[in-house]
Amino acid sequence: MSDLDDIDRTILRLLVEDGRRPYSDIAETVNLSPPAVSDRVQRLRDLGIIRRITADLDRSRLRDGVAVLVELEVAQNAVEAARASLAGADPVEHLFTTAEGRLVFTVRVPDGDARAFLEDTVSFDVVEDLDVRLLTSQSWSPGIGAAEFAPSCAECDNTVTSEGVSATLDGETYHFCCSSCADRFETRYETLREGA
Structure with a gap:
């Protein structure tokens, strides 16, 4: 099994910046041929490091509800079920589970009614604590750093x-x-x- 090298990390950084960047542009940056870049990207896919390349939407430019940050504590035996429900909900953008089993996520709630969204998505019988905060801005900057496979x-x-x-x-x-x-x-x- 091979580790990530500096070329792999550079390719990943370039794809994070722009997933539609042509392999010829990447090849120029990393001093490889476009087919060699294609091979590396395929290897990164095969390793599961690149799962998919998606559009990075600026939801602030879309009218689709009020952005809120929610911290939700549910019964210990309900964490995975609540996480699965939230992960499948279209308005949820980023979802994290803390070491304590709390669910933290950003969501755009229609009509600003976070409670109604949560009642439709997660069984309130298992909710132990809830904190909802209005967001004024958000950014997402995934980084590669010196990550190893x-x-x-x-x-x-x-x-x-x-x-x-x-x-x-x-x-x-x-x-x-x-x-x-x-x-x-x-x-x-x-x-x-x-x-x-």
Whole structure:
């Protein structure tokens, strides 16, 4: 398994700035050919670092409700269900789960009625605390920094280092911290596939 190098990080920065930037422009910046940039981008996709390239909307230029920041505390056994409901709600822009299990998110609520939106999205029976703050502005600046590729092992959940291995099973790429974990996972995977 290969680590990210400076060229990978530069490609990622350029794509974060403009996901539609032509590979020829990127190639000029990183001193590679456009096909070599394409290969690197495909490798970054295969590794799961690039999931998709999307439009970065400036929602302040759209009339679609009032922007608020919500901090929501729900019963411990309801965190994942509440998170899934919020993640699937179109007005929710950014959603975070804290170490304490609180859900923090930005949302554009129609008619400025945050409570009505929440009642329609999350079961209020599980809500323990709620804080809603009006936003005057927001910005989102994802950065790459000196990040290293560090997925979790699909078998044991340890961090995968450069000595790790990858395997593609039925079109899905999995990363492992060692060949033993890869062997155990593949054996179990094959057993489950044969039994299906």
